[in-house]
Amino acid sequence: MKAQITVLAALAVFAASPASAIERLRTDTRSCAEIQSFVRANRAVILQYPPSRGSGPLLYDRAVANSNVCLGNGFAEQSYVPSKDTRNCAIWICSPTTDLRP
Template sequence: MRLSHLAIMTIATMTLAEPALAISRYNSTALTCDQVRQRVINERAVILRYASTRVKGMTLYDRYVTRSAMCDPHEYAERAYVPTRDTNRCPVLNCQDYDPETRRFGFGKPVIRF
């Protein structure tokens, strides 16, 4: 009985943890800037994709977040812009590598508000 109990607990844990791995994907040019920003806020992290303006037929995508806490420990949230249905420069945040050696004054990761 002990083995079956362990198997049930393992399956239950895997089932509950699975939705945390999912991340929504959206085409940013199909949404308005307000809709994009609201989806990022509601879901804390999303993947946005859009067509490249430099290379015809290429799709660009990245993960956009609400704050640095959503990034890996060696990253921080930096201001970025994506094209949307109503503007070419909708402000969002995405994770960038953090190198404390190159930071001026060495005060740690910058804090940028969504």
């Protein structure tokens, strides 16, 4: 009986907690340091940024704090996005692990 009450209480707490959605950040309105700090604090963030050549729809990347945040067998690989203060702000994105990489 105690086990059933404990399970029901745990389910009630879980159901009442807010869903943890991944944060989004527009990079061209933030400095590179702010972007990097935000990614470290949130561990994984969807970055939105304008294309480097002219106009067009926003581009998206999932920036991560390190390889531990990558799903499956992926690893963190360095990439760059534009920021308010630089054209090449260094971030980490997940790339799949393959046997073809040297």
